[in-house]
Amino acid sequence: MAPKSSSSSSSGCRCAGGLGGWLKFLAILLGVLTPVYYLLEQNLHRFYIFDLDQLHDVAKRGIAAHGNDTRAIVQYIVDELSGQVSLSSYINRDEEWMFNNAGGAMGAMYILHASITEYLIIFGTAVGTEGHTGRHTADDYFHILTGTQLAYVPGEYAPEVYPPGSVHHLRRGDVKQYRMPESCFALEYARGWIPPMLFFGFADGLTSTLDLPTLWRTTWVTGKQMLGNLARGKL
Known part of the structure; x- marks a missing residue:
């Protein structure tokens, strides 16, 4: 039973790690796009x-x-x-x-x-x-x-x-x-x-x-x- 428990634990770690990676990616993407959006929003009139x-x-x-x-x-x-x-x-x-x-x-x-x-x-x-x-x-x-x-x-x-x-x-x-x-x-x-x-x-x-x-x-x-x-x- 011990090996099975170890495998399950390892799988759970990989899932948690994958989720953490995606959250980190989304946070970085949001951090980059937010100021870009704000800058464009303030200057929309220039594109009309x-x-x-x-x-x-x-x-x-x-x-x-x-x-x-x-x-x-x-x-x-x-x-x-x-x-x-x-x-x-x-x-x-x-x-x-x-x-x-x-x-x-x-x-x-x-x-x-x-x-x-x-x-x-x-x-x-x-x-x-x-x-x-x-x-x-x-x-x-x-x-x-x-x-x-x-x-x-x-x-x-x-x-x-x-x-x-x-x-x-x-x-x-x-x-x-x-x-x-x-x-x-x-x-x-x-x-x-x-x-x-x-x-x-x-x-x-x-x-x-x-x-x-x-x-x-x-x-x-x-x-x-x-x-x-x-x-x-x-x-």
Whole structure:
């Protein structure tokens, strides 16, 4: 019986040693990444290439020029942004629409830009939808192009109403219920830490719709944009 006891004791020591090694590795990794994260967090604004006032202005001019013609408004915005020297190489002109299920809501999106610190998309639906905004690591600016969006915060007794030309700003860390009662499309811009938002964007597809072709295409286009911009020095 003695040898068996010795073997068991030795095995336990190896397991404890292995666990201790992993904990030490994680502690070192955390110690290295924490100051890096803090430094980047304090300087996130340096990586932004889109201007909030500029996006609001181009959205309003598109609406003024084309009224309720959503297709024409979207084309106007794409042409306007890609025509600017500072942005032209960062705008995806390959118009590809794909479904997006997130927070119980369903719509479609066209990805204009995706990087580590920013994304710019056209998001909307022709039939209406409703869901949870998610609680995100970035500020989200929803520029309404056509239709109306409603939003609700617990404790309020009236909805927030966002008509064409308005901007719904969902602040980083906040959460709301939102609804687009009928056809509604928006220019959506987020700035902050974008990668953590992808978990929310993919969750419904992985646990509910199981629409693997859409998940794959969304991953491919988003990854291509992010890695391509990162390779050019755009965080």
